[in-house]
Amino acid sequence: MRIVATGMLAVMAAVFVISGFYLDAHPVWGFVHAFAEAAMVGGIADWFAVTALFRHPFGIPIPHTAIIPTNKDRIADTMADFLRDNFLTPAVVARRMIGMNVAGAIGDFLDKPPKSEGSRIAAGAASLFADMLESLDPERMGGQVRAGLKATLSRIEVAPPAGKMIEAAIVDGRHRPLIDSVIRWVALALEDNEDLVREMIHRRANTLLRFTGLDERLANSVIDGLYKLLAETLVDPEHPIRTKVEESLEKLGQDLQDDPELRARVEKAKNDLLDNPALGDWWQGVWERARRAMLDTARNPDRAMQGEIGKMVRELGSALSKDPRLQVMVNRFARRTAVGVATRYGDNIVRLVSETVRRWDAQTITDRVEGAVGRDLQFIRINGTLVGGLVGLTLHALGYLF
Numbered sequence: 001m002r003i004v005a006t007g008m009l010a011v012m013a014a015v016f017v018i019s020g021f022y023l024d025a026h027p028v029w030g031f032v033h034a035f036a037e038a039a040m041v042g043g044i045a046d047w048f049a050v051t052a053l054f055r056h057p058f059g060i061p062i063p064h065t066a067i068i069p070t071n072k073d074r075i076a077d078t079m080a081d082f083l084r085d086n087f088l089t090p091a092v093v094a095r096r097m098i099g100m101n102v103a104g105a106i107g108d109f110l111d112k113p114p115k116s117e118g119s120r121i122a123a124g125a126a127s128l129f130a131d132m133l134e135s136l137d138p139e140r141m142g143g144q145v146r147a148g149l150k151a152t153l154s155r156i157e158v159a160p161p162a163g164k165m166i167e168a169a170i171v172d173g174r175h176r177p178l179i180d181s182v183i184r185w186v187a188l189a190l191e192d193n194e195d196l197v198r199e200m201i202h203r204r205a206n207t208l209l210r211f212t213g214l215d216e217r218l219a220n221s222v223i224d225g226l227y228k229l230l231a232e233t234l235v236d237p238e239h240p241i242r243t244k245v246e247e248s249l250e251k252l253g254q255d256l257q258d259d260p261e262l263r264a265r266v267e268k269a270k271n272d273l274l275d276n277p278a279l280g281d282w283w284q285g286v287w288e289r290a291r292r293a294m295l296d297t298a299r300n301p302d303r304a305m306q307g308e309i310g311k312m313v314r315e316l317g318s319a320l321s322k323d324p325r326l327q328v329m330v331n332r333f334a335r336r337t338a339v340g341v342a343t344r345y346g347d348n349i350v351r352l353v354s355e356t357v358r359r360w361d362a363q364t365i366t367d368r369v370e371g372a373v374g375r376d377l378q379f380i381r382i383n384g385t386l387v388g389g390l391v392g393l394t395l396h397a398l399g400y401l402f
Helices: 002-020 027-054 072-086 090-098 102-111 117-135 138-155 159-172 176-192 194-204 207-212 214-235 240-258 260-275 277-299 301-306 308-322 324-359 362-401
Strands: none
Touching (some): 027 362, 072 324, 072 362, 090 324, 102 324, 138 260, 159 240, 159 260, 176 194, 176 214, 194 214, 240 260
């Protein structure tokens, strides 16, 4: 475009020179001459204006030229102020996000992800994540995660939360299925060990009972009585044994919160467990399996999306797309998050823009701005040449007529 604009100026100069030799030959040459003369003036004036924005024309330091490199610091501050006042104020961010359905867009993407550039970007991100995982030392990373987990758990006193969980479970009745399961387990254990119970009764019975065979009847009675007791406890919600168990659980929950001695014993048991090397080995195995699973997912995202992970992701996307109440909650959270980011980090973002532009040298900012709007700048020169020529032609016509 620079060549075209400069070429038009050269053509107008040539037409001006040639038409000057034929002014007396015919009146039309006067119109051509006037057009070419005014077009040169317009083209040169706009060339000067465009050039003065970025550099000194012909290297001559004419005042008020090279405007952009001379004022780049002021331009940086102006850009930063414009960005802050029009984009990064909490009110602007909140107003902009009121009409945005972030949850719906995320839901549609998760439910039916596009098979185009988005997939390529996702594949690139997955590959980068996999490379990062492979670059980490598995044992060292696992040790760091284990140490962090241990430090976190060691600071948490588990007895009071456990006591509150037990109390809440009893209030809501969630302990009853657990008691039922324990009763059924005891019954199955008794069934599997009937011979052992009989043997114990036989050994403890005296000679007379064994001689008369009453020990066998006693063993059957004991076993039948245990089965009957377990069955009654299972079907009767108000059974004394069940009540006694619930009372014991309530006391345990209360003691876990209020009994310093019990809390100390629980803390000691927790710390002993955390210090046990077997737990460290177990966690190392868990971390390695998790790392390999993440690697496999990152290396084969399509296969992962076809399995359980993909099923869960699609279910989440469907819920986000179809549940208006969930969308309201997610959109409200996204709006508050964006407003919070603008409030907390808006000045830092603005400062980053300003400082980055300030660090550019004059030639860098000149090249970047000129490269961004270069074609339009050359159109200014072209239009200046044509408009100038038309103005000159009009003035010559008015002078010719009057």
